[in-house]
Amino acid sequence: MTKALKKLRSMKDPADKIRAMADALVRFAEKGENPYLDIPSRTLSNVTFSDRDSIIKLGDETQRRFFFNIGQAKKFMQTYLVASGCSELLKVRKTTSIRDLYYMTKHTIKDAREETFNDQKESDPIIEDLEVALGSLREELNLFASNRGAMVGNMTIWDSGDMINLRKQGSGGWSVPSIVEENVVRFKSCEAKFILLVEKDAVWRRLNEDKFWKKHNCMLVHGQGMAPRGVRRLLYRMVNELKLPLFVFVDNDPWGFYIYSVIKQGSINLAFESSRMAVPSARFLGLSSYDKGKFKLPDNVSISLNKEDRDRAKQILEYPWFQKEEWQKEIKKMLKEGIKLELEALSAKGISFVSEEYLPYKIKNKLWLN
Amino acid sequence: MTKALKKLRSMKDPADKIRAMADALVRFAEKGENPYLDIPSRTLSNVTFSDRDSIIKLGDETQRRFFFNIGQAKKFMQTYLVASGCSELLKVRKTTSIRDLYYMTKHTIKDAREETFNDQKESDPIIEDLEVALGSLREELNLFASNRGAMVGNMTIWDSGDMINLRKQGSGGWSVPSIVEENVVRFKSCEAKFILLVEKDAVWRRLNEDKFWKKHNCMLVHGQGMAPRGVRRLLYRMVNELKLPLFVFVDNDPWGFYIYSVIKQGSINLAFESSRMAVPSARFLGLSSYDKGKFKLPDNVSISLNKEDRDRAKQILEYPWFQKEEWQKEIKKMLKEGIKLELEALSAKGISFVSEEYLPYKIKNKLWLN
Numbered sequence A, B: 001m002t003k004a005l006k007k008l009r010s011m012k013d014p015a016d017k018i019r020a021m022a023d024a025l026v027r028f029a030e031k032g033e034n035p036y037l038d039i040p041s042r043t044l045s046n047v048t049f050s051d052r053d054s055i056i057k058l059g060d061e062t063q064r065r066f067f068f069n070i071g072q073a074k075k076f077m078q079t080y081l082v083a084s085g086c087s088e089l090l091k092v093r094k095t096t097s098i099r100d101l102y103y104m105t106k107h108t109i110k111d112a113r114e115e116t117f118n119d120q121k122e123s124d125p126i127i128e129d130l131e132v133a134l135g136s137l138r139e140e141l142n143l144f145a146s147n148r149g150a151m152v153g154n155m156t157i158w159d160s161g162d163m164i165n166l167r168k169q170g171s172g173g174w175s176v177p178s179i180v181e182e183n184v185v186r187f188k189s190c191e192a193k194f195i196l197l198v199e200k201d202a203v204w205r206r207l208n209e210d211k212f213w214k215k216h217n218c219m220l221v222h223g224q225g226m227a228p229r230g231v232r233r234l235l236y237r238m239v240n241e242l243k244l245p246l247f248v249f250v251d252n253d254p255w256g257f258y259i260y261s262v263i264k265q266g267s268i269n270l271a272f273e274s275s276r277m278a279v280p281s282a283r284f285l286g287l288s289s290y291d292k293g294k295f296k297l298p299d300n301v302s303i304s305l306n307k308e309d310r311d312r313a314k315q316i317l318e319y320p321w322f323q324k325e326e327w328q329k330e331i332k333k334m335l336k337e338g339i340k341l342e343l344e345a346l347s348a349k350g351i352s353f354v355s356e357e358y359l360p361y362k363i364k365n366k367l368w369l370n
Helices: A003-010 A014-031 A073-091 A098-105 A120-134 A201-209 A229-242 A254-265 A271-277 A307-318 A325-337 A343-349 A353-364 B003-010 B014-030 B073-091 B098-105 B120-134 B201-209 B229-242 B254-265 B271-277 B307-318 B325-337 B343-349 B353-364
Strands: A036-040 A047-050 A055-058 A062-066 A150-153 A155-159 A162-165 A185-190 A194-198 A218-222 A246-249 A283-286 B036-040 B047-050 B055-058 B062-066 B150-153 B155-159 B162-165 B185-190 B194-198 B218-222 B246-249 B283-286
Touching: A003 A014, A003 A036, A003 A120, A014 A036, A014 A073, A014 A120, A036 A073, A036 A120, A055 A271, A062 A073, A073 A098, A073 A120, A098 A120, A098 B201, A098 B343, A120 A271, A150 A201, A185 A229, A194 A201, A194 A229, A201 A218, A201 A343, A201 A353, A201 B098, A218 A229, A229 A246, A229 A254, A229 A271, A246 A254, A254 A307, A254 A325, A283 A353, A307 A325, A343 A353, A343 B098, B003 B014, B003 B036, B003 B120, B014 B036, B014 B073, B014 B120, B036 B073, B036 B120, B055 B271, B062 B073, B073 B098, B073 B120, B098 B120, B120 B271, B150 B201, B185 B229, B194 B201, B194 B229, B201 B218, B201 B343, B201 B353, B218 B229, B229 B246, B229 B254, B229 B271, B246 B254, B254 B307, B254 B325, B283 B353, B307 B325, B343 B353
Parallel strands: A194 A218, A194 A246, A246 A283, B194 B218, B194 B246, B246 B283
Antiparallel strands: A036 A062, A047 A055, A150 A218, A155 A162, A155 A185, B036 B062, B047 B055, B150 B218, B155 B162, B155 B185
């Protein structure tokens, strides 16, 4: 990584970073040099698993993007255009969606018939380039994606000026915003002793209706499948600022295991976020491949693994972060049995089996994987 | 429609309806007759547009499902199984997802190798059969789908025992539950003078951040695309119980027009819900095909209609509920220009153009369609 890039990434305020980026451009122009921008490479070869930190990290490789280069000029211009859009957002203290930013920065270049962007598919990767170059999450650049996921539990939070009592959120819960940085979300009084992240919102709803969070004094979160960035960042902040342990409750299939691993170590695609989103202390509470036998679930709730599942399971078996003996056993058991189970399968034992028996038993007996 | 079916559908309590269904079965058995169940047909030929009520309605055709009939026995059994699952839910006052109900009712039939259900694809249509036979929405049978959509504004609501101040919901808003019946959601103090339903959550978020609902004293709702049943039912209740006018704000494309029409008249697929979900008084606030010219939006934010869009627009042009002159003009204008516009396109005129100029201007000058 170049010295200039390191300096840029070490600055604190995202607006200052963008200004520094712009200043660099002016200096190149004044010196009559070909302006360039260094961007860390977001390629598989530049991703490593750090044993020490137990997270997936981006390496030091960078690529240089020049202005006077036929193959790079357009991307160079687009990078500055997106940066200028973010700068504007930060200045007026407004947030917008990544789709909106595309429309904000799209226009026909003067005296040319070229568009700045032809498609949102062009602007989205530029946003990721900018995130990694600046070392700022897009949420810090005031860009958001769709809201997804919800939370209830023994805590009060401050959200954009409103105090929200998460003990009194009815059936729907507090919708987790896509941006959960300090300027939007602050944690106020919290009695909860742990966090339970549930993959499926239907199961979350069952647990909320049964007031599981009240009985077990916890925070109850769901991410509607793969947890979106907002939920991951929120979990990270809660674990680090409130020192709460995090338990993950996902389907018993390779996809569920993968959701858990992204929460814990980060993902390959977005390795540059890991250090601000991954929670290496996260624990896997279930569904384990051993639960069907342990809890005597009927045979007919299990689903046969298909070829895709088997391939994915074998792939996961090779990941450095699944090399612990207990995880190898867990994944091999799934492959041996040849079946997967959804969280809803627990309902075959009764509507509230999950909240009244399964989860309390697993937590009480510490039946989780690390 | 048979007399027995009419009687069943006219009963008030869903639990009573299911009990009556079960009693009928017992009577058939006692008389030694072949048990049957009448179910209104959910076919296109049984759907009509009622000019008087301005909603799409299910007709009077029914189909008879017998127990002693090789082709119908399984479906007959499944219908009673689903009804028994719902009866259990109503008895213990718990709600569950339609996926959960599938797992609850799935088992191997004693002394046979047959499963009651092989797939959720089998149980979902049975739920719809039951809804239409009983004349009860599945939400009244304590079945829910995923939460989707959110609301903020000048109102306090009661949600499952909690009082929720929708003026203090931060950036995410109150997540609209899938079940919003009287036993789950009640309207308390409401000062708002109208409801604005926004198709896109990103635009909803822009309006929430700009506190549009405060300045214009309204309720701000989004449905994340096509409004889910929970949002539709909530809008219906707010319009009918609170006498609030409803404005719909959708993309300028055939899909946006269709979303508006489902809110207003109901949908063909779920015609049996129309009378409890459709809002014939709903108004279309935008984006109109004339808005690009009226608000001088730049050319490069428009997207060319593809073949699918054109076909869909031509189809919509024929619908009885789009026969008003202004709607014919609106759709033909879209086809003539050959372009569509997303709500986000308004951002080309500035981040807050939508909340500070576009919407206030359209509302003030009553530029809507009925």
